[in-house]
Amino acid sequence: MTAVKFQQRLAKGKTLSLGADLQGADLHGADLALCDLHAANLAEADLRMAHLQGTDLHEAFLAEADLRGADLRGANLRGADLTGALLNQAILAGTDLTGAILPRADLHDTECAGALLGNADLEGANLRSANLCGADLHVLS
Numbered sequence: 001m002t003a004v005k006f007q008q009r010l011a012k013g014k015t016l017s018l019g020a021d022l023q024g025a026d027l028h029g030a031d032l033a034l035c036d037l038h039a040a041n042l043a044e045a046d047l048r049m050a051h052l053q054g055t056d057l058h059e060a061f062l063a064e065a066d067l068r069g070a071d072l073r074g075a076n077l078r079g080a081d082l083t084g085a086l087l088n089q090a091i092l093a094g095t096d097l098t099g100a101i102l103p104r105a106d107l108h109d110t111e112c113a114g115a116l117l118g119n120a121d122l123e124g125a126n127l128r129s130a131n132l133c134g135a136d137l138h139v140l141s
Contacts, residue, residue: 018039023042025045027047027050028049029049030050038056040057040061041060044063044064045062045065045066046066047066050067050071052071053075054075056076059080060081063082063085064083068087068089069088069089069090070091071090073094074093074094076095076096077096078096080097082105083102083104085105085106087110088106088109091110092111094114096116097115097117097120098117104123104125107126107127108130109129109130110127110131112132115132115135118136
């Protein structure tokens, strides 16, 4: 599904079912701000430069997704699986990544100021030059 077709579908008022399958979708530059993509399968999707501000992506499957340069300010990614995702130069300021799965994710040059990363799995993640100022990295019990 291309970004244009996806946006037209949303513009027509059709809603996505819980766990929508968008694996490998070309959503490069798509405006998906404030969309409900809870538990969606976006594995290997092209979300470069996508507008995802305030989008509900909690428990979404984004393994190997390309989110380079995407704007995820204020998005809900609680418990999302971002294993091996490309997030370099993405904006994650104020994003909720509590309990997110991020092993081997590339977050270099990412803006993470004020992000909630409590209990996130960052094993092997590349955080080189990421701005973590004010980010919450506490392990929650």
